[in-house]
């Protein structure tokens with residue numbers, strides 16, 4: 001496994017593989033790898049000849065008051081984990097390599113980018129789509145892997161790929177959870193042990209919502225109310241949003257339909273966590 005820092009070297013390393021027809025599978029990450037990332041890497045390993053991951057804490061997707069500077073980083077450990085999973089290349093550029101002085105170009109998926117996390121984190125998805133497109137252009141994978149934990153991110157990336165006629169197949173993999181249900185996230189490392197316990201309300205509220213729906217509840221506002229009630233029982237939890245939408249086009253639903261996405265963002269202390277569940281009725 002090799003760690004590559006420049007665009008030129010990354011292109012040069014992959015050229016011969018691409019020329020001989022190898023399938024390149026790509027997993028973009030911000031590093032501080034956990035089992036969620038590793039599940040994406042394993043899927044890539046199963047379906048591709050070459051597996052490339054990127055580790056890049058992308059400044060353009062962070063707001064000015066957000067955690068860019070303190071975002072957790074540990075390249076040594078990430079490299080060990082990646083190597084164990086059979087990754088061929090880690091692309092780990094410096095910020096100046098991808099955003100040199102004079103950088104001006106951004107990609108924006110309209111409407112979708114202002115929903116859910118996009119509403120509470122203005123500019124976030126503009127940064128995500130820009131970096132993902134740049135990485136796609138540098139690595140030119142045939143397959144790219146994303147996690148369902150970031151449900152809207154996956155929908156937006158799919159939209160961009162379709163709209164811009166990119167020849168890349170997007171695979172979205174299920175949410176990997178801790179044994180007690182908390183969705184894995186690099187940001188979980190910010191949680192104190194008290195907050196770690198409190199963080200269970202996200203998944204617990206989603207599971208209870210699912211149960212109500214299975215028992216016949218179809219009224220979205222009743223379900224949202226129930227979720228709110230559970231989360232508000234946790235003193236350190238502050239709801240950012242609870243969203244109940246159609247899973248395809250993210251239209252808000254008054255009545256639960258056949259494929260419903262319930263997505264949450266909740267602050268636990270200073271840490272903002274997200275989770276979601278897709279319910280078929």
Ligand SMILES: Nc1ncnc2c1ncn2[C@@H]1O[C@H](COP(=O)(O)OP(=O)(O)OP(=O)(O)O)[C@@H](O)[C@H]1O
Pocket residue numbers: 028029030031035036037039040145146147148149150173174175176177183184185186187188
């Ligand atoms: N628990 C998880 N299960 C499945 N995929 C995940 C999980 N967590 C993250 N991913 C996916 O891994 C990819 C890289 O995400 P990223 O590096 O931002 O990790 P992260 O855990 O989401 O970090 P953070 O929560 O701090 O943003 C994304 O496609 C994301 O959806």
Ligand SMILES: [Mg+2]
Pocket residue numbers: 150
């Ligand atoms: Mg993330």
